[in-house]
């Protein structure tokens with residue numbers, strides 16, 4: 001059995017930042033990081049637009065309180081305000097620390113870090129490295145954790161969380177290279193496994209964003225929080241779904257319908273294209289539904305609207321958002337200097353996740369904690385984004401809460417000993433699971449069920465929702481779950497068998513999809529990204545609370561948890 005003081009599952013920004021903090025605070029600890037991709041291929045590397053912090057380099061009127069207010073208003077008042085205060089107060093410090101680690105931020109003429117406008121933020125506070133911010137940060141963090149000698153298990157797939165008697169004890173993992181199985185025990189287990197965009201058929205997320213950590217937590221009997229809140233980013237490139245960063249609108253691009261109108265004037269007259277994402281995604285979907293979308297031949301009535309950069313000019317486009325130009329050129333054949341880019345909403349971010357407190361300790365209920373189990377980043381819900389996240393607050397969450405969680409772990413494990421784990425039993429169960437998958441003689445391809453699950457979620461739990469539509473989706477999902485035992489793997493080998501991973505991921509997609517839809521059905525109101533056409537208004541009396549969903553094979557049980565409202569009174573949200 002493998003043994004480490006701490007094991008971190010996930011090599012993205014949250015996992016790397018936590019590892020760095022543990023190494024800095026308690027260098028004597030033996031820390032391991034596991035990632036199913038190589039860490040620098042984590043989805044964090046694809047983050048484009050930037051990271052928010054009130055450095056006041058271009059706007060001295062900014063303050064952490066203003067950042068906190070924008071975040072809470074953006075969240076439609078579902079964010080926990082104590083967690084938001086920590087996020088926004090610690091932001092300048094973590095960004096300066098990144099700078100000291102060597103991150104190449106874009107600069108002002110005087111050499112200080114440049115800051116740009118972003119949706120829902122009332123001041124220019126988003127720091128960036130052109131439109132490759134995630135790349136710049138993740139590479140430096142990874143560099144640093146290598147320097148500290150963290151043990152890295154890359155291309156190992158974690159398939160199970162070992163949780164016994166309310167204590168996390170370790171994980172079971174599968175080596176993609178040769179099919180080897182290992183049990184790893186540790187004094188503390190941290191999940192930083194990222195999001196689940198692949199539950200939907202059109203997403204900005206990478207292929208690895210399959211919600212594994214969420215599913216493993218749910219299957220271990222622990223709750224997931226606020227999973228009905230899925231962020232649809234307004235500007236996914238049509239038809240691929242990949243992201244055209246909000247930075248493009250931050251730098252001045254327009255959204256245009258088939259009539260040539262900047263239609264955001266109808267939906268958010270003050271903020272226009274820089275309204276928060278939930279509002280902008282609904283606006284685009286409404287324009288398309290009402291026949292003011294476009295087709296590729298330029299005629300009206302099609303499935304997308306235009307993002308127009310032409311007035312910005314070649315020099316600004318190429319210096320501030322070069323990657324977006326390149327993406328549109330490569331994937332849609334559009335030269336954004338002379339042509340508008342076709343865009344529509346794409347599944348982007350998970351506001352919900354594994355419930356944690358502000359030290360990253362995982363909750364087992366509204367008032368209880370799990371021993372030795374931590375989480376941070378997109379897989380966690382602390383909750384700083386509530387019902388809708390503001391752009392550039394997620395990278396910030398990863399570094400602020402990655403650091404806080406790393407720091408808490410470094411202290412927590414000091415008086416802990418390694419747990420007792422029945423290695424033989426866990427290995428046998430994992431072997432059995434893999435063997436059964438390989439032996440299945442069904443006739444359904446993994447791809448076919450996955451596609452159906454993704455279509456189901458997109459059609460039945462998208463930007464706009466109603467009870468009937470969600471209910472229908474839940475019924476369809478039951479059919480796909482039954483078909484799972486009928487899938488056939490073509491590859492029966494153990495070397496680089498990516499089909500085994502796909503099969504395990506498919507199960508996770510279905511668990512996460514069911515939790516999302518069940519939460520969405522029960523939340524009979526519209527708040528942030530959750531928009532119910534049959535309940536079009538926010539209902540604070542009944543639903544100003546977090547959902548806790550407990551998964552079991554018999555069904556999902558929902559409970560509720562109060563929201564921390566210690567700073568700002570909920571108001572109607574207008575932009």
Ligand SMILES: Cc1cc2nc3c(=O)[nH]c(=O)nc-3n(C[C@H](O)[C@H](O)[C@H](O)COP(=O)(O)OP(=O)(O)OC[C@H]3O[C@@H](n4cnc5c(N)ncnc54)[C@H](O)[C@@H]3O)c2cc1C
Nearest residue numbers: 010011012013014036044049050158194377378392394395
């Ligand atoms: C295209 C795009 C652009 C974005 N731009 C911005 C932006 O400009 N600003 C901003 O604030 N936010 C942005 N976001 C959101 C932000 O990038 C993510 O929320 C954040 O990077 C998530 O980091 P993470 O560390 O939580 O997870 P990730 O970076 O997703 O890392 C997850 C890690 O977990 C590992 N893992 C998962 N499952 C398993 C398993 N079963 N076994 C082993 N390892 C596993 C993966 O291999 C990976 O290493 C963007 C997101 C996308 C998709």
